[in-house]
Amino acid sequence: MKASAFLERELSHRQVLLFFLFATFLYVLPLILADFPYIDDNWRALAAGNAWARQGRLFVDWLYGALTFTGAAPNIFPLPLLLATLAVSWALTRLTFHYFPQPTLAACLVPLPLWYNPFLLQNLSYQYDGPATALSLAAVVWAITWRSGSRIQRWLVPAALLAVAAGLYQISLNVFLGLCAVELIRAVQLRMPWSGIGRLLGGKLSQLGLAVLIYGVTAWPFTDASRTALLNWDASPSLQVGINIARVTEKVALLFEGGLLWLSLALTLCALLGAVRLGQRLAEREEPVWKAWLLGVGCVLTVPVSALLVPGMTLIFRDFNEGARTLMGFGVLLTLLAYLAYLGLTPLHRRLPLLLAVALLAPLSLSFAYGRVLTMQKTFADNALYSLSRDIASRPALREARRIYLSVTWSDRWLAAAGGTFRQLPVLRYLLNVDFYMLAENLPSAGITNVVAERERRNATHVGYLEYPPLVDSLYYRIYLIGDYGFIVIKEPPHGRSVRW
Known part of the structure; x- marks a missing residue:
């Protein structure tokens, strides 16, 4: 078969699934190769601990209990991520056939931004939390596409899936609401009757309400x-x-510095072309004018609503988290633009929607760049652990100290090796979000067990201000010994020196 014919032919369910298996695995491959324990992974692996229930994520406890056949969470990475990637591939396959009953290769590119979301990389960096986040995303997609069974099952099953999604990662409900916006666009494109659109959206919101009740009970x-x-x-x-x-907008803007700005503008222009096609569909509806106008306003509002859902529910919580891992809704915004671009490009030429592949190459390239940054961070962390553990183990007074307190100095300049990459792709610094030199829970992996946990670091910080003579004075830290207690005071990273080659 000619390559041109393959690009235009209808794909079977098996072929679509194989495409998504390849595409989704390729996106997480750099994270698997880096194999970097990311922040919380350190203490979870040390204690085989779960403790997700008190975060409102009870089903993550159940997930790891089922995968490890224990009541805790031993580290079995990357098995959970591989299984979660399989589930996401299956879910994206369903979503593709939901949007396009006779999908081509170009059609498969439309829902892929849900996974090729650059900010999702921070979620997937967590060896424990990443797979749970991915499964939560898969559950939301299954909920939006569920259409089988009796009328009650078509209402109850999606609600149960949404409750599971919330119990795995609450932020994924932003994705569901965003996909509801895409459903409105799809309904107008398919010329669904006014009453059918009302039942569709009303049913989705009812499912969400029931899901919240189930989550509230469990x-x-x-x-x-x-x-x-x-x-x-x-x-x-x-x-x-x-x-x-404003804080989220500032962080998201980091993604569009450089060539990605022009790529995003091109995608937006193609989406505008699709919006024009959608307007023509509205004009062709045989309904009262006010209904067509109301639908038109609803379709226009899907874009700002999807943009607002990038941070979504996090905006109303007192302890606002501006981390990239809360921006799952950005993938839905990209999917909405991709769907509109597909609608706009397809009538011009059947192969034009394949241009979406160029837009998807950008986050894939970013994933591989991020994987290299994680590898650099792993090298830096290993060297820091070796240096600190050697200084403690080689001095009897320190290794026999009753307790050693570890301070912390927050900075975004620890990883000098990635300085050039950060300048070209500043969003990677935001994604990495490792602004400390060392965590106390890293040291037991080197046999050092008398360094205290994070909550007591302020003791070492206080000692650093008293100007005692240090027992160890290294590039990145000083170690003090006062009686039976040691204090590790982390210095500021070296200033005013840039790596030039």
């Missing part, structure tokens, strides 16, 4: 109250929401 009672506190509604919450949106 996972919510185990959640710490500190994680559920909302904004103070008596202290100008709209101002705080505006500040949070």
Whole structure:
């Protein structure tokens, strides 16, 4: 078969699944090769600990209990990520056939941004939490595409899937709401009757409401109250929401520095072409004008609503988290643009939607660049661990100290080896988000067990200000010994020196 014919022919269910298996695995391959324990992974692997239930993620505890056949969470990476990638591939296959009953290769590119979301890379960096996030995404896609069974099953099963998704990672509900916006665009494109569109959207919102009730009965009672506190509604919450949106916008803007800006503009122009085609569909509807206008307004609002869902529900919580791992909704925004671009390009030429592959190469390239940065960070962390453990183990007074307190100095300049990469792709620094030299929970892997946990680092910080003579004075830290207690004070990273070759 000629390559040109393959690009245009209808694909079978098996072929679509194989495409997504290849594409999804390729995206996480750099993270698997890096094999870097990311932040929380260190203490979880050390204690084989779960403790997700108090974060409102009870089903993650159950997931690792089932995968490890224990009541805890021994580290079995990358097995959970491989299984989760398989589930996501299956879910994206369903979503492709949901949007395009007779899909071509170009059609498969439309839902792929849900996985090729650059900010999802931070979620997937967690060897423990990453697979749970991926399964949560898969559950949401299954919920949006579920159409089999009786009428009650078509209502209950998606609600149960959404409850599971929330119990794995609550932020994934932003993805569901964003996909509901895509459903409105799809319904207008298919010329669905006004009443059918109302039933469709009403049914989705009813499923979400029931899912919240199921989640409230199962996972919510185990959640710490500190994680559920909302904004103070008596202290100008709209101002705080505006500040949070500005902070997220600033972080998202990092993605578009350089050549990605022109690529995003091209995708937006193609999406505008699709919006024009959609407007023509609205004009062809044999309904009262006010209904067509109302649908048109709804379709226009899908873009700002999807943009607002990039941070989504996190905006209303008191402890706002601006980390990249909360921006799962960005993948839905990209999917919406890709769907509109497909609608706009297909009538011009059947192969033109394949240009979406160029847009998807950008996050794939970013994934591989991020994998190299993780490898650099792993090398730096290993050298830091070797240096610190050697200084402690080689001095009897330190290795026999009753307790050693470890301070922390936050900085974004620790990883000098990635300086050039960060300048060209500043979003990678935001994705990495490792702004410390060493965690106390890293040291037991080198046999050092008398360094205390994170919550007591302030003791070492205080000692650093008292100007005692250090027992060890290294490039990155000083170690003090006062009686039976040691204190590790991390220095600021070296200033004013740039790596030039």
